[in-house]
Amino acid sequence: MNEVSVVGPDDGETIHLGPTQMRILEDGSTTGHRLGIGEITIAPHTEGPPQHRHAQHDEGFYVVAGTVHFTIGQTTHVAPAGTLAMIPPGAPHTFANLGDEPAVMLNTFTPDLYVNYFRDLRDMIASGQELTAQATIEAMGQYATVPATDFA
DSSP states (O other): OOOOOOOOTTOSEEEEETTEEEEEEEOSTTTTTSOEEEEEEEOTTEEOSOOEEESSOEEEEEEEESEEEEEETTEEEEEETTOEEEEOTTOOBEEEEOSSSOEEEEEEEESGGGHHHHHHHHHHHHTTOOOOHHHHHHHHGGGTEEEOGGGO
């Protein structure tokens, strides 16, 4: 029989990244590494990572609460709760919570490659390194992800 994963509302691996929190719900160990899932909570008035492109995985965002601004290239989409954004490999993207309330998103990675990026950022912060745009870009580079400098 295959292992089943049930993650309750207070379970999962929680990673604090400054004003953003990632709760890993599925790290790929139950899905044969085909899918990773996280819950991102973004504090009000918080920018996301530098705009970037993934080469080896699709990324999905489902806005559960609040409003998220997704910037895809030069276009910004205002995404209230109930919005799904699917980002294929190669598409430049970032996100931000420009509102006055926390925003919560369900985040998927297919395959699960990018889950460990968040763990790397956690370990970097724990070692005393500051969470800067450059440090974030360096961590992204370990997971076939590059900055979208043409849209910086």
